[in-house]
Amino acid sequence: MDDLRWSPAEADFLERTREFAQVQVAPRASSWVRDRQSCSDLLPAASRVGILGMRVPIEMGGLGLSLRCQMEALRLLAQADFGVAMALINTHNVAEQVSRLATPEVRDRLLPGLLAGHDSGCTAITEIEAGSDVASIQTRAIPDSTGWQINGTKAWVINAQYATKIIVYAQTSLERGTGGIAAFLIEADQAGFRRRDDSPDPGISSMGVGGLVLEGYACPTECLIAGPGLAMRDILGAINVARIYVAAMCCGMVEDCLQRAADYGMSRSTFGARLHDHQGWRWTLADAEIELDALRLMIARASQRADHGQDIRSEAARAKVFATRMASRHIPALMHAVGAQAFSEAVPFARHLLAAQVAGLVDGSTEMLLERISRDLRP
Ligand SMILES: Cc1cc2nc3c(=O)[nH]c(=O)nc-3n(C[C@H](O)[C@H](O)[C@H](O)COP(=O)(O)OP(=O)(O)OC[C@H]3O[C@@H](n4cnc5c(N)ncnc54)[C@H](O)[C@@H]3O)c2cc1C
Incomplete structure (x- = not known):
């Protein structure tokens, strides 16, 4: 595995993304559900952080960041809300495709509006x-x-x-x-x-x-x-990248649930002891942490291969299948560990759980990815 430190520019961008997720996204996430609203009004603020131009070349007005850094940003956003992470990356993806594939005239006309968040994609x-x-x-x-x-x-x-x-x-x-x-x-x-x-x-x-x-x-x-002839090749390349970021988003959601369960276990007592002090209770958290650890390695491997221009079809598919299945298993387990409080509107367990189901369908459903992986196993 490569050196996993961030460059100063990446570290700075990730700090801004973390703050954006915590200050602008997390506090509003339940209101988008309640009011049946999209998060479109976040676009200008996301633009100021640089999210809408993460992988657009610097000379075209983007940040030109590595794919590994993009995955980290999306993990942080999905800790707050998977839907926002998906919405913003979809506008980013149109900007990135325009920067790469459009004629210079079309690019110069459309890219500034997409990067500024005046337009959306x-x-x-x-x-x-x-x-x-x-x-x-x-x-x-x-x-x-x-x-x-x-x-x-x-x-x-x-x-x-x-x-x-x-x-x-x-x-x-x-x-x-x-x-x-x-x-x-x-x-x-x-x-x-x-x-x-x-x-x-x-x-x-x-x-x-x-x-x-x-x-x-x-x-x-x-x-x-x-x-x-070109369009499918191009979209399959983009979808392979998307499979890694969906995996990173699942990682973020399970991390958020795990953190909340861990905090709850320190504050809630039953039978004269904190939940954390009951051995049977805390094993649920350990199970989630083990698979999170494995997932982080799968995401790092796939994104580093992509940054080096290597084939990621199999690695991206494996990471996404593993991530969506582990999220669909561990989010309910962590909800269970928090008891009735996990169903309060103030906490995101149910929202993350529904998002994990969506993650299993978008950018290649689990079954399509199992087909992809098993194709490589034919002798
Ligand atoms: C919230 C959300 C956001 C989305 N965003 C976008 C978007 O931005 N752009 C876009 O173009 N699309 C988007 N999609 C669509 C998504 O890509 C599709 O849902 C996905 O491709 C699966 O297609 P389908 O839902 O029609 O299921 P179907 O293709 O009808 O399949 C139904 C089920 O059968 C399984 N299945 C199908 N064929 C086989 C087979 N041969 N063997 C075994 N199992 C099989 C599938 O895996 C799935 O579980 C979105 C979907 C959702 C739910």
């Missing part, structure tokens, strides 16, 4: 009838004299309730399957775009999940972000 692949089976998406892009005509409906997209710059994946050639899928940069203030009102469970409101409809949307040629 989302990535729309999933449709009502197409989730894991990406090749079956029905959104069509047909070339015309000025670019592309796009028609289709997207569902279950983080930030779709308010995002202004949207990367939509659409099929250009039904016969080519995933090879025909291309990525287009869509602007929400253009004709032919509207949002669908399909807000999901209030427990995940801060993610701003929603749906989008494109009806004869005229996408100019320069807003083709990745053409057929």
Whole structure:
């Protein structure tokens, strides 16, 4: 394993992120659930911390940080709220893709607004009838004299309730399957775009999940972000990174539950002794800590490989499967250790538990990842 210290710039960024998570996110997290609201008003403050440009090159206005540092920032954010971590990283990801793939004109026009948090982004692949089976998406892009005509409906997209710059994946050639899928940069203030009102469970409101409809949307040629053949390769690269950060977010949520349970065990007494002094009680905490330790190593290994430009497909998949399963097991165990107090609105156990379920689906469900890992085990 490499030297795991942070550079001064990274340490400074992580300190600002920690403060942002503790001061601006954690105290408001339960109100987003109660009021069924997204966290969109956090964007300008997140921009000031640098979160929206974490991996955008410095010369383009970002921070140009390592992937390992990004994972650490997302772990800290998810300790406060998984939904906020997901919402902010989805705007960041659009900025990062624009910095890497857009023409200089499109990049210069769109990147400053995304980095400043005046604009927000989302990535729309999933449709009502197409989730894991990406090749079956029905959104069509047909070339015309000025670019592309796009028609289709997207569902279950983080930030779709308010995002202004949207990367939509659409099929250009039904016969080519995933090879025909291309990525287009869509602007929400253009004709032919509207949002669908399909807000999901209030427990995940801060993610701003929603749906989008494109009806004869005229996408100019320069807003083709990745053409057929390239788009799937690019999104799979991005999804491999996403699998590591979802693992880091699960790590953050379990850490938060563990810390809260440990604190509770020192303040609550039963049968004349603190909970911590009952051997059977404290083993629940030890079990969680052992698997957190293993997860931290898996995240560090996968992100370091990515920072060195190495293949991370298997490492990212392993980390995410391990993380989501351990979160789905340990969050309820730690809730149990806290008893009835774990169900109070003032503590985040139930919110983290629902988020762990979401983590098992987004960016490759557990079953899809098991397929990925087992493919490498064929002799
Ligand atoms: C909160 C939330 C946020 C999301 N954000 C986004 C977003 O920003 N952008 C976006 O494009 N999408 C997003 N998604 C969609 C997400 O990527 C999909 O939910 C995921 O791809 C699974 O698709 P599905 O839900 O349609 O399940 P399905 O594909 O219908 O699968 C249902 C279940 O069957 C399992 N399954 C499917 N096929 C097989 C098989 N061959 N073998 C074994 N098991 C199988 C799956 O693992 C899953 O458990 C989001 C989803 C949620 C819940």
